[in-house]
Amino acid sequence: MRRFFQSILLLSLAWLFPIHAFQTRSEQARTSARKTIPVQIPVGISESLWRRRIPKNNPLSVEKIALGRALYFDKRLSIDGTVSCATCHDPALAFTDAKVVAVGRGDRRGTRNAPTILNVAFNEIFFWDGRASSLEDQVKHPLLSSFEMGMTNEKELTARLSTIPEYQRQFKRVFKSEDLTIDTIANAIAAYERTVLSGNSPFDRFIMGQTTALTEAQKRGWTLFKGKAKCIECHTYSLQNPFFTDFKFHNTGVAVADTALDELVRTFEKSSKDTSGTVLAHAAGFSELGRFAVTLQRVDIGAFKTPMLRDLELTSPYMHDGSIKTLIDVVQFYNRGGNANRYLDERIQPLRLADTEINDLVEFLRALTSDDVLRQCQTMRPQTRTTVPRTNLSSPMKN
Numbered sequence: 001m002r003r004f005f006q007s008i009l010l011l012s013l014a015w016l017f018p019i020h021a022f023q024t025r026s027e028q029a030r031t032s033a034r035k036t037i038p039v040q041i042p043v044g045i046s047e048s049l050w051r052r053r054i055p056k057n058n059p060l061s062v063e064k065i066a067l068g069r070a071l072y073f074d075k076r077l078s079i080d081g082t083v084s085c086a087t088c089h090d091p092a093l094a095f096t097d098a099k100v101v102a103v104g105r106g107d108r109r110g111t112r113n114a115p116t117i118l119n120v121a122f123n124e125i126f127f128w129d130g131r132a133s134s135l136e137d138q139v140k141h142p143l144l145s146s147f148e149m150g151m152t153n154e155k156e157l158t159a160r161l162s163t164i165p166e167y168q169r170q171f172k173r174v175f176k177s178e179d180l181t182i183d184t185i186a187n188a189i190a191a192y193e194r195t196v197l198s199g200n201s202p203f204d205r206f207i208m209g210q211t212t213a214l215t216e217a218q219k220r221g222w223t224l225f226k227g228k229a230k231c232i233e234c235h236t237y238s239l240q241n242p243f244f245t246d247f248k249f250h251n252t253g254v255a256v257a258d259t260a261l262d263e264l265v266r267t268f269e270k271s272s273k274d275t276s277g278t279v280l281a282h283a284a285g286f287s288e289l290g291r292f293a294v295t296l297q298r299v300d301i302g303a304f305k306t307p308m309l310r311d312l313e314l315t316s317p318y319m320h321d322g323s324i325k326t327l328i329d330v331v332q333f334y335n336r337g338g339n340a341n342r343y344l345d346e347r348i349q350p351l352r353l354a355d356t357e358i359n360d361l362v363e364f365l366r367a368l369t370s371d372d373v374l375r376q377c378q379t380m381r382p383q384t385r386t387t388v389p390r391t392n393l394s395s396p397m398k399n
C-alpha cells in the first residue's frame with residue numbers, strides 16, 4: 001500500500017519535473033529501500049518478483065556477483081581463449097551477438113540464434129527448446145559444448161581456473177570450503193546473470209500511469225496487441241509477469257521454412273534409439289524439431305519457447321533460427337498466419353491487419369525498449385574475438 005502511495009506521489013511530481021528528473025527520483029526511492037542488494041531494479045519489475053527468483057541454494061552476495069561477472073567476460077573459459085559468454089551475449093548488443101545463428105570457438109557455426117540474457121532471471125525454463133530447467137543447469141551447457149566454448153570435460157575447465165591466483169582467492173572468499181567445481185562456477189555466473197535486468201521502457205512508464213509516455217500510434221499498437229492481433233495469447237503480460245511470455249512452447253511455423261518436419265521426425269526416431277534425445281536436440285539437422293526432441297511428444301514438433309519481447313529494437317535478427325530480420329517482417333509473418341504445417345498452433349491464423357495497423361504494432365514493440373539498455377548499447381564497446389595468448393591462458397587477464 002505504501003509503495004502504491006509512493007508511486008502516486010512520484011507520478012504527481014512527474015508533472016512538475018522533466019521526465020529524466022522523474023526517473024532519477026523514482027530510482028533513488030527504490031535504491032534506498034534496498035540497502036542489502038547491490039542491484040538496481042528497474043521501473044516495471046517489482047522487487048518482490050525479482051527476489052522470488054533467487055533460489056535458496058544460491059543466494060546472492062556482492063562478492064559472488066563480482067566473481068560471476070568476471071567469469072562471464074573471461075575468454076579463458078573457452079578451450080582456445082577466443083570466446084566468453086559475452087562473445088555471444090554481448091552487453092553492447094543488448095546481450096546478444098547480432099548474428100543469425102551463434103558462432104562458437106574456432107568459428108564453429110551453431111544452429112540457433114543467441115537469445116538475450118536480459119531478464120533471464122525470470123525465465124522458468126531455458127533454451128529455445130527448454131532443455132535446461134534452471135539457470136545454474138543452463139550455464140554448464142555452453143561451457144562444455146564442443147561448438148561453443150569447447151572444454152571437453154569439467155576437469156579441464158576447473159584445472160585451468162584453479163591455476164589462476166585471482167580466481168583461487170575469489171572462489172575461497174565466496175564459496176568458503178567448497179571447491180572450485182563446475183557447480184560453483186555455474187552458481188557464480190547464474191548469480192551475475194540474475195542482476196542483468198531490463199525495464200524502464202516507455203511502456204513501463206505508461207503502465208505506471210504516465211499517459212504521455214507512449215505515442216498515439218504506440219497506444220493503438222498496444223490495443224491491437226491485446227485485441228485483434230492476439231499477440232497477448234502467448235506473449236502474456238501482467239504486473240506479475242511483465243515479460244510478454246507464457247513460458248510455453250508453440251509451433252508458429254518458423255521451423256518449416258526450409259525443413260520437412262515429418263521426415264525429420266522419422267530420422268530422429270531412428271537415431272534416438274541409441275542416443276538420448278537431449279543430446280540430439282541441438283545437433284545440426286535436428287534443431288528444427290524444437291521441443292519435440294526433448295519431450296518426444298508429437299504436439300511439440302517444431303515448437304519453440306515463446307520469447308520475451310523487450311528490447312527487440314536492439315536484438316535483431318529474430319526467431320530461434322534468426323530467420324527474420326526486422327520487426328515489420330515479424331508482424332507480417334503473423335499477419336499471414338505463420339507458415340502452414342500440420343503442427344501449427346491453432347492460435348496462429350491470418351490476422352487481416354491493415355498496413356497502418358501493422359505499423360502501429362511495430363511502434364508498440366519499439367515502446368518496450370529500455371532506456372537503460374539502450375544507453376548501455378550506445379556507450380559500450382563490442383566484444384572482440386582476439387585470442388588470449390596461449391601463455392596467458394592461466395594468468396591474470398584484464399577484461
Ligand code: HEC
Binds near residue numbers: 110114117138143282
Ligand atoms: C557461441 C555462442 C555462445 C556462447 C559462447 C554462449 N552462449 Fe548462451 N546461448 C547461445 C545460443 C545459440 C543459445 C540458444 C541455444 C538454444 O536455445 O538451443 C544460448 C542460450 C543461452 C541462455 C538461455 C536463454 C533463454 O532465454 O532460454 C542463457 C541463459 C545463456 N545462453 C547464457 C550463457 C552463458 C552464461 C554463457 C557462458 C558460460 C553462454 N551463454 C555462452 C550462444 C552462446
Ligand code: HEC
Binds near residue numbers: 304312318
Ligand atoms: C501461438 C503463440 C504466439 C502468438 C499468438 C504470437 N507469438 Fe510471437 N512468438 C511465439 C513463439 C513460440 C516465438 C518463437 C518462434 C520460433 O522462433 O520458432 C515467437 C517469436 C516472436 C518474436 C521474435 C522475438 C525474438 O526475440 O526472436 C516476436 C517479435 C514476436 N513473436 C511478436 C509477436 C507479435 C507482435 C504477435 C502478434 C501479432 C505474436 N508474436 C503472436 C509465440 C506466439
